[in-house]
Amino acid sequence: MNLIDKILEYISKDSKFADVRFIDKTENSIQFRNGEFIDSYYNHDSGYAVRSVNNSISMGFIRESSFEEIRKDLDNILKKSKMKGKNKIDDSGNIKDSWKYLGNKKVSDVSIEDKIGILKHFDYIMSDIHVKINNLNDEVVNEIYVNSSGSEINSQYSRIIYYYMIGILENNEFEQSSKEFGTTSGYEYFDKINFDGKINNDISSLKKSVHSKQIKPGKYDLVIGPEISGIVSHESSGHPMEYDRIIGREAAQAGESFIKNTKPLKIGSKYVNIIDDPTVKESYGYYLYDDEGTKARKRYLYKNGYTNEFILNRESAGILNVKSNGGGRASEWNMEPLARMSTTYIEPGDYSFEELVSDIKNGIYIKDFTEWNIDDIRFNEKYVGKEAYRIVNGKIGEQIRRPVIETNTINFFSSLDAVGNDLNFSAGICGKGDPEQGVNVWMGGPHARLRSVYIK
Amino acid sequence: MNINNISEELKKSFDEYSIENIKENIEELRFSNNSMDIYNIWDYNDINIFVSKNKKIASMNVKDNDYLKKLNEIIKYVPDNNSYYGMNPDIKEYKDNIHEIDNNDIYDLFNQLIDSAIKNNGNKNSGLIYKISTETTIKTKYGEKTFHNNGIEIVIRSFNNNFSGQEGLHFGYNAIKKIDPYKIGEEAAITSNITGKTLNIPEGKYDVLLSPEFSGSIITANIDSLSYYNIDSGLSPFIDKINTKVGSNKLSIYDDPLNNNGIGFRPFDDENTNTNKVNLISNGVLKSYMHSYSTASESGYKTTGNAGIIYPHPWQIHVKSGNKHISDLINDIDNGFYIKNSWYTRFQDEKSGTFSTVPRDGVFYIKNGKIVGTVSGIRISDSILNILNNIDDISDEEKYVKWWNEINSSIMPSMIARNINITKGF
Numbered sequence: 001m002n003l004i005d006k007i008l009e010y011i012s013k014d015s016k017f018a019d020v021r022f023i024d025k026t027e028n029s030i031q032f033r034n035g036e037f038i039d040s041y042y043n044h045d046s047g048y049a050v051r052s053v054n055n056s057i058s059m060g061f062i063r064e065s066s067f068e069e070i071r072k073d074l075d076n077i078l079k080k081s082k083m084k085g086k087n088k089i090d091d092s093g094n095i096k097d098s099w100k101y102l103g104n105k106k107v108s109d110v111s112i113e114d115k116i117g118i119l120k121h122f123d124y125i126m127s128d129i130h131v132k133i134n135n136l137n138d139e140v141v142n143e144i145y146v147n148s149s150g151s152e153i154n155s156q157y158s159r160i161i162y163y164y165m166i167g168i169l170e171n172n173e174f175e176q177s178s179k180e181f182g183t184t185s186g187y188e189y190f191d192k193i194n195f196d197g198k199i200n201n202d203i204s205s206l207k208k209s210v211h212s213k214q215i216k217p218g219k220y221d222l223v224i225g226p227e228i229s230g231i232v233s234h235e236s237s238g239h240p241m242e243y244d245r246i247i248g249r250e251a252a253q254a255g256e257s258f259i260k261n262t263k264p265l266k267i268g269s270k271y272v273n274i275i276d277d278p279t280v281k282e283s284y285g286y287y288l289y290d291d292e293g294t295k296a297r298k299r300y301l302y303k304n305g306y307t308n309e310f311i312l313n314r315e316s317a318g319i320l321n322v323k324s325n326g327g328g329r330a331s332e333w334n335m336e337p338l339a340r341m342s343t344t345y346i347e348p349g350d351y352s353f354e355e356l357v358s359d360i361k362n363g364i365y366i367k368d369f370t371e372w373n374i375d376d377i378r379f380n381e382k383y384v385g386k387e388a389y390r391i392v393n394g395k396i397g398e399q400i401r402r403p404v405i406e407t408n409t410i411n412f413f414s415s416l417d418a419v420g421n422d423l424n425f426s427a428g429i430c431g432k433g434d435p436e437q438g439v440n441v442w443m444g445g446p447h448a449r450l451r452s453v454y455i456k
Numbered sequence: 457m458n459i460n461n462i463s464e465e466l467k468k469s470f471d472e473y474s475i476e477n478i479k480e481n482i483e484e485l486r487f488s489n490n491s492m493d494i495y496n497i498w499d500y501n502d503i504n505i506f507v508s509k510n511k512k513i514a515s516m517n518v519k520d521n522d523y524l525k526k527l528n529e530i531i532k533y534v535p536d537n538n539s540y541y542g543m544n545p546d547i548k549e550y551k552d553n554i555h556e557i558d559n560n561d562i563y564d565l566f567n568q569l570i571d572s573a574i575k576n577n578g579n580k581n582s583g584l585i586y587k588i589s590t591e592t593t594i595k596t597k598y599g600e601k602t603f604h605n606n607g608i609e610i611v612i613r614s615f616n617n618n619f620s621g622q623e624g625l626h627f628g629y630n631a632i633k634k635i636d637p638y639k640i641g642e643e644a645a646i647t648s649n650i651t652g653k654t655l656n657i658p659e660g661k662y663d664v665l666l667s668p669e670f671s672g673s674i675i676t677a678n679i680d681s682l683s684y685y686n687i688d689s690g691l692s693p694f695i696d697k698i699n700t701k702v703g704s705n706k707l708s709i710y711d712d713p714l715n716n717n718g719i720g721f722r723p724f725d726d727e728n729t730n731t732n733k734v735n736l737i738s739n740g741v742l743k744s745y746m747h748s749y750s751t752a753s754e755s756g757y758k759t760t761g762n763a764g765i766i767y768p769h770p771w772q773i774h775v776k777s778g779n780k781h782i783s784d785l786i787n788d789i790d791n792g793f794y795i796k797n798s799w800y801t802r803f804q805d806e807k808s809g810t811f812s813t814v815p816r817d818g819v820f821y822i823k824n825g826k827i828v829g830t831v832s833g834i835r836i837s838d839s840i841l842n843i844l845n846n847i848d849d850i851s852d853e854e855k856y857v858k859w860w861n862e863i864n865s866s867i868m869p870s871m872i873a874r875n876i877n878i879t880k881g882f
Contacts, residue, residue, distance in 0.1 A: 030534075033689055037535040039766050042516040042526060047500070058495040073499060083563055085492030113533045120535075131690040131807075167690065167807060174807040248488040251582035252613035252622065253860045255799075255816070315493075336496060371804035373835075375814050380833045380881050382812060384804045402804065406835070406881040434486070434584055434611075436861045454882035 004144055006067050007050055007074065012148040014078050015052040017091040019147035021291060022048050023333035026108075027139040030115055032123045034132055037116070047333040052077050056085025057315070061334035088318035093149025095295065099288040100156040101281075103186025107138045107158040110187045118190060122164060125196055129203065131167030131176070136160075138187075145293040153293040159184050159284065159440055161427055164199065168206040175206045175401075176370065177386055182284030182427030182440060189282075205367075205387040205399070212401040215390070217456035221363035221449065222405070222415075223356050223391065226424035228366055228383060229346045229445025234430070236409040237267075237274040238341040238443075240378035241301040242327070242432075243310035245339075247319055253434045255376025258409065262320070264306045268413020271349065271448075274302040276311060278326060278342035284427040285342035285441040292328035292337050299325055301344070305413070313339040331437035338433050346445030349419030356418055356449045363391035364403055364455055382406045404456045415453050420446035457503060457518055459595050465524050470507040470531075472543045472597050474727050474765065475518075478502045479591040485562050488582040490570050492563075506726075506765055508543070511536035513766070539688060541753035543727045543765065547599040550723050550730055554604045555629040562587050562608075568637035569612050578614030578621070578645025585610050588719065594728050601728050607719035608632055609858055613817065614644035619830065621647020622797055622817035624669060624859030626719040631856070647796055647818040653829040655821050657878075663792030663848075664836070664876045665785055665822070668855035668868035670795045670815070675709070675773055676864045677801035678809060678840040682736055683768045684751035686806075693809035693841050694742055703740040703844035706778060710735055711746065711762065712867060713771035718856050720772030720865035724761070731761035731771060737844070746770060774867040778850030782870055785851055787825035789872065794820040794827060798836065799862050809840035812879070837879040846874045 001009075004022050011018040024046035031038045047063045050073075058080035062070050102108075119134045126132040143155040165178040179202065183189040224232075239245065240257040248256055259265055278287045278296035288296050292314045300308045312320065313328030316339050329340035357365065366385035374381040383405045390397035405412075425444030431437070459475045466473040484496040503518040507527060514530040516523065562585045573581045586609040593602040606629040613622040623644045627635055666674070681692040694702060703709075713722040713731040724730050727749055735743045747755070748763030762768040786794060796818030803811040812835045819834065820827045851870035858865040 036538050038537055038539070040514050040530055040534050042514070042530060044519050045517060046519070056492050056495065058497070060497040061500070063500045073497070076497060080495040080497065083492065083495065085487075085495075111533070112530055116533060116535065133689065169690075169807070174805055176805060176807070248580065248582055249486075249493055251488055251580075251615070252584065252611050334498060336494060371802045371810075371812060373800035373802045373812060373814050375833070376799060376816055380814070382835060382837075382879075382881070404879075406879055408833070408881050411881075431861065434484075434860050456879075 003067060004048065004146055007048060008146050008148065010074055011050055011052050011078065015054055015081065015148065017053040017089055017148055019051050019145065019292065020048055022046065022144045024142045025139055025333065027137065028112070028115065029135065029137045030119055032119045032134040035123055045333065049330065049333055050074065050077055052081040053087050053089050054081040056081055056083050056087050057089065059336050090314040090317040090324045091149050092323055093147045093151035095151045095153065095293065097289065098154035101184060101286065102156065102158050103188055105187040107140050107160065107186055122195065122199060125199055126166055126203065129166050130169040131165065133165040135163040145291065147293060151293040153289045155287065155289055157184050158186060160187065160189055161284065166203060166206065168210055170210045173210045175209045177202050177206055180427040182442070183282050184284060184286035185282045208399045209387065209401050212399045215364065215400050215403055215455065219452045220455050221360040221451050222453045222455065223363065223365045223447055223449050225367035225447055226422065226444050227368040227426055229448055230426055230443030231369060231372055231383065232412065233274050233344045233346050233445055234341060234441065234443040235374045236378055236381060236412065237301050238276055238311070238344040241307065241310050242339040243312050243316040243320060246310070247316065250432060254432050258377040258379040259307055266306055267302055267410055268305045269416050270305045271416050271419050272302050272305045272413045273300065273347035274344065275299065275347055276301055276341050276344045280343040280442065283343040283425065283442040287342065290326045290328045291330045292324065294324045294326040294328060296326040311339045311341060313337050329439050331439045335433065335435065335437045338437065340432065340439050341430060341441050343425065343442040345423065345425065345443065346419060346448060348421050348423045348446040351418045351420050353420060353422065353447050356420055356447055357391055357396065358394040360391045361393055364400070365389045365391050365396060366403060379408050381409065405453060406456065407453065412450070415450035416448055417451050418449040420448060422446045459503065459593065462505065462518060463595050466505065466507060467597065469524065469528060470509050473505060473507045474543060475595045476504045476726060477593040481589040483562060483587045484584055485566050486584045487566055490574065490581050492566065507531065508540060511538060511540055513537050513540050539754055541750040543596055544729045544749035544759055545598050547728045548730045550601045550603065552603050555606055565637050569610070569641040572638040572641030573612060573614045573645040576642045576645035577616060577649050580615040581612055583612035594724065594726060596728050599728055601724050603723050605629065605721050606632065608635060609719060610640055611859055612641060612644045614648045616648040616651065619648050619651050620817045621645060622669065624857055624863060626856050626858035626865045628716045628718045628721045631717040650818065650820065650827065651830060655829040655831055657821055657831055659879050661875045662878050663789045663872060663874045665789060665792065665794040666871045666873060667796040668857050668870055669797040669859065669863060671775060671868040671871055672857040672863035672866045673798045673801065674813065674843065675775065675866065676862065677811065677813070679770050679773055681809060681840070682745055684745045684747050684755060685767045687745055688751065691806045693807065693839070697742045700742060701740050702742045702841060703737055704847040705740045706850055707737060707740050707844055707847045708776040709737040710774045710776070711770045711772065712774035715772060715774065715867065718772050718865050718867060719858065722771040725763040727763045727765055729759050729761045729763060734760045772865050772867065775869055777852055777854045777869040779852050780849050782851050782853065785849055785870055785872055786822060786827065788849060789822040790824055792822050793831065793878070794822055812837040833880050835879045836876060838877040843873050843876060846876065848872045848874045
């Protein structure tokens with residue numbers, strides 16, 4: 001009998017529900033800074049997350065070892081689960097399945113020399129930049145999930161994230177930009193994306209931005225780019241629809257939600273449709289089963305301007321007395337699964353970019369952002385534009401510097417009156433939980449138009 | 457795997473190395489709505505190594521028997537790190553004190569916290585308690601040292617309808633006996649009960665009284681700007697400002713790793729340099745960046761005991777207290793805010809330190825020295841240099857604050873910052 005089965009058998013005997021997750025992960029990381037190699041890191045780690053549900057829920061995190069050595073740890077987990085606490089959980093199971101996605105050019109087949117070559121190239125094309133930081137991280141994950149209800153899920157996948165940060169200093173004026181590109185696949189990712197073009201465009205817009213002027217504060221019609229659609233989807237739709245936040249499970253950390261109950265709430269215009277979908281192939285948050293052995297599926301968080309479906313893990317589903325919808329994610333083997341996003345985006349509509357812009361007399365196009373933040377109920381938010389332009393009489397005009405949207409979620413979505421037919425994603429690491437867990441996500445959407453938004 | 461064996465192997469292949477072995481025993485109780493959500497237990501060892509060969513460097517964890525083969529493969533291909541200047545060869549002795557953590561039952565502590573908060577009208581309470589016990593050994597080419605550290609971290613956020621108050625505290629091994637869960641629960645609940653009239657205050661420049669938590673949040677978000685790594689990267693408002701004024705005369709900031717009342721206690725760094733109290737900013741003048749041996753050698757300074765060999769970082773930041781009671785500080789504000797906490801600090805420009813942060817857990821408007829109501833939906837949108845230069849007064853009381861990833865374990869007073877930019881949404 002495998003160790004994971006022995007652990008499950010032992011812990012199940014004295015639990016109302018139990019599950020065990022084994023993760024083996026190999027990570028590589030390389031960093032360049034301002035033309036120089038700075039650091040590399042290799043990490044191979046694995047272990048078991050063991051959960052027992054009785055009067056309450058307890059989890060223990062155990063490295064591989066002999067069963068005899070870990071028996072006392074298992075007894076301690078069982079002991080803690082007998083204390084008084086919450087103990088509702090979706091205990092469904094009886095699924096046996098496996099999935100695997102490693103892409104074509106497998107992470108394990110790409111040499112460190114080749115990875116260094118990728119970063120050297122990006123560093124090279126940023127040649128005359130004041131600040132340039134380039135990071136490349138990849139990981140290969142093997143995961144086995146078993147539970148006392150008869151499930152056994154095997155997952156194997158690889159993820160890559162490339163991050164850069166650049167800063168331009170001209171005439172004592174500074175502008176910076178950082179971008180993240182991530183995938184769940186292999187190194188063929190670097191053949192699919194025109195990174196050189198994206199980096200060169202970013203540099204070019206920063207150089208113009210340094211010399212651009214700020215706009216006069218006031219109300220403007222606004223066109224947002226996919227990066228703004230993405231961050232808004234993530235912050236103002238994904239987070240407030242995590243059901244564990246709504247019930248207060250994260251109240252002392254990332255906070256609660258402006259959504260207080262399960263009744264559908266109007267959050268914006270009828271054009272607002274926001275999806276969270278782990279099954280977007282090759283996305284940075286791609287998975288077919290979550291870290292609790294629940295099958296992943298697409299979820300409409302907001303539909304036609306109303307709240308629609310929450311993101312659930314087993315624990316929050318148990319409190320709602322429903323089944324999990326596959327949102328249970330843990331960032332590492334030694335972390336508890338929480339209700340998390342995957343790929344969150346505004347569903348595309350049918351407007352071209354030209355159509356969105358064409359009937360705006362006095363407006364602003366904000367393509368992407370630098371600073372952003374939002375309050376802990378995910379209502380009061382701020383986005384500072386990075387690459388942004390005036391729109392005058394239906395045409396894109398001069399570049400402007402750091403326009404600020406400071407608004408709230410309902411005002412923002414209520415102003416949205418047209419959605420573009422394009423769709424683009426950017427990668428991110430989403431933080432939640434204590435200890436904080438950063439999980440891999442995509443966020444995105446099309447261009448979209450908002451009417452009469454106060455910009456400063 | 458035995459670190460002595462690893463050391464012998466590394467000695468054969470590399471010029472210098474550091475092996476870090478951490479044995480952790482951590483228990484965490486998380487709670488919300490006054491009841492326990494989960495009890496998490498971590499109990500294991502980690503071994504991490506850093507090696508160098510001439511200017512080539514690599515880091516990895518040690519799990520597999522073939523780690524040396526992997527390390528040699530990496531070192532073969534990585535380019536030189538021209539910013540790397542070696543590890544500290546001059547290792548001073550450190551005598552470890554083993555302090556057994558009291559057998560505190562954190563479930564009892566949790567019950568006492570909740571009882572206290574509810575008795576003080578904090579109806580709904582969320583938070584966590586960590587009980588932490590670690591044994592850390594660092595072995596380099598030049599010596600081996602071990603230290604033990606124990607501590608407790610407590611966070612409680614207490615709600616009274618839409619209002620909240622939060623306490624986030626840490627207790628090093630010397631302070632565990634002083635934990636008073638009733639006082640902590642009471643403080644969180646009292647803040648949530650300062651409700652009053654909700655006011656709509658326009659954007660503009662205001663005086664702001666920063667609580668210890670809010671001070672901790674802002675300092676935590678900005679402190680890496682004093683790491684030589686950030687200076688060398690060109691991403692800090694403190695570049696070329698040693699011995700120049702970066703804050704008000706009343707402001708002094710230290711790294712205070714030997715303070716064993718806090719959980720950030722750390723007697724030596726990642727390359728075995730003994731730590732000490734480091735004056736970073738003294739009476740408003742920038743005195744030192746945070747250095748490892750390598751970054752200090754690169755820049756002509758001495759190590760400050762803040763390795764991270766490549767990324768120097770603080771252990772336990774301490775802002776020196778002043779001499780005014782908190783009630784006097786409130787009284788000194790004619791038109792401003794008392795902000796108890798903030799989160800989500802993000803930068804639009806790391807070179808100038810321009811950022812915004814979102815206040816929470818107690819945001820009060822002060823008029824003519826009196827709290828007259830609460831405020832929501834505001835932001836501090838300013839720069840760290842402007843805030844540090846406008847610190848006008850500091851409280852006589854310090855708190856050991858720590859919260860999530862927003863406040864590193866630190867020791868903070870309350871501070872008045874004058875003329876700070878407040879923005880809000882439309």
